[in-house]
Amino acid sequence: VKSVIKADKHRKIKFCCVQSKAAEPYLRVCGVDREDVLRRFVFIEGLGLYHQGSTAALRVLSYLPLPYSALSAFLIIPTPLRDAVYDFIAKRRYDWFGKSEDCLVLQESELLERFIDREEMMDRNRSNL
Template sequence: MPEASAAVIVFDGVCVLCNGWVGFLLRHDRAGRYRFAAMQSEAGRALLADHGLDPDDPTSFLLLEYNAARAPRASTDTDAIRRVLVGLGGVWTLAHAIALLPRGLRDAAYRRLARNRYRWFGRHAACAVPAPEHRPRFL
């Protein structure tokens, strides 16, 4: 289980867009707050299933934030994306503005992107292996 104040992001390990997102977070998460689990991994599948998401057909982005009691707060879709960006601090806290859009509208747009991610951005044959310096951040 992650340490208090840590967060876990379950992502699609073969999706080109999703891997770009993880790379962005690895570059900008200076505090090292975020850990990552590919949805194709045993840990990622278990986390998705534990939070009511189908590990074989995930159209949701899952963020688990752990508090001092190590109890996870789960967020999905655009709420999860907003919370991740805000968690980076600095200028990224402007991502709170996402909440100004109606959730149904923004989540519908996100799910359309999620359903078409392979067609629009591509797919890797297998999950990427993280660089040695990033391996401790992957479950």
């Protein structure tokens, strides 16, 4: 998320924690169950238009400037093959890149303002202090 926010200079992409109340109307309009989203990354591109897995990741990249948007060319690869690679990377990402215990979004206002559920995030953070 942080990498996408930094690369998205034109602020085209907004974010939302799937567990938040703010996510409910978006999931409902797309007909997506919360459980599905917890298993696989979802990108809601428009009213009723959503993508999951590798397609979601590549569609996000298509909104970013070059060189990131060039990676969306991988959409020509058949979805099952792309998703197999995506799942392989997803299962190992914390081993390869590490995992932060702190919520970096709450520490940087530039990141926080990109979340449509920022008020809920801040409330949860205050109640955890």
